[in-house]
Amino acid sequence: MSELHIPVLLNEVLEMFSPFSGQKNLVYFDGTYGRGGHFKAVVEKFSPVKAYATDQDTRAYDQALQTWSDEIKIGRVEVHHKNFLEFVTENKAAEKIDMALLDLGVSSPQLDQADRGFSFNKDGPLDMRMNQKQELTAAKIINEFEAEDLIEIFKSYGEVQNPARVVRAVVNDRVAKPFTTTLQLAQLIERVDGWKKKGFHPATQYFMALRLVVNRELQVVEEVLPLLIGQMQDKGRIAVITFHSLEDRLVKNIFKNSNDGFLVNKKVIVPSENECKMNVRARSAKLRVFQKGAEPEKPDKFALRRQQRDMNSEVE
């Protein structure tokens, strides 16, 4: 089983945290530890005095505990098995945070390991839980939700234009045989919707919608960001990497409309062509960075020109 996860937009995240270079007593919070690629790089580059990591996946948590056992003993690193929303709501970081990172979505091991049930081309249980201890699974949604609710889920979270035929087939088939596996659902979708776009499996958007609902992915981001802003140090920065247009829009709007800080990068940061070639999973990544506190005033170029003109006319 692959345990490899290549951190996405790593140089860009480090660059966005570069104002903290050389500063002492820094506090870092990584809400999505995964396999710790970003965590390790930030800890090594900025040597924060305290680094907090959380992940709701038990495998990610166990790996973090093992990797950082020495630093955990001396209190430099703290690792939690929690949703980042819980971590922030419970105010687990005792100090104000300087650098925070949320690298949203699922990790490569979660996608690649068939038993997690995220992938429509690997046979596994219809699960999709990031937190293996939670009750709601994709199978529960598919087998128990009303047809209207399923239609709504696929339309609003998967942006499927017309999911009614698939939902009708699901509701019909599940009476005789409940859905238990990923391939069972993927094959039904393929049978009903057929292939419309080359290279784009018809189950892609349906699986995305289910995953977002199973893990409440959009809701936790919407709830956590205002709370996290409150726990940041003045000039502290929050970097968020998204992989889904709905998620990116949400992050952008929360940051743009906040009265407590400003978006550092007015234009969204995306991976280079080279990064996308090396790691296809980077293709849809987008990075937005928020800084707490007042935005430094930009020099007004007209005022500068006026000043220059006045000075020149005084000389004449």
Ligand SMILES: C[S@@+](CC[C@H](N)C(=O)[O-])C[C@H]1O[C@@H](n2cnc3c(N)ncnc32)[C@H](O)[C@@H]1O
């Ligand atoms: C894209 S991966 C992060 C990869 C990581 N940055 C690295 O370099 O290895 C996302 C990870 O965040 C976790 N995750 C996603 N949403 C979460 C949430 N709301 N709370 C805690 N962990 C979450 C997932 O379980 C997964 O392990």
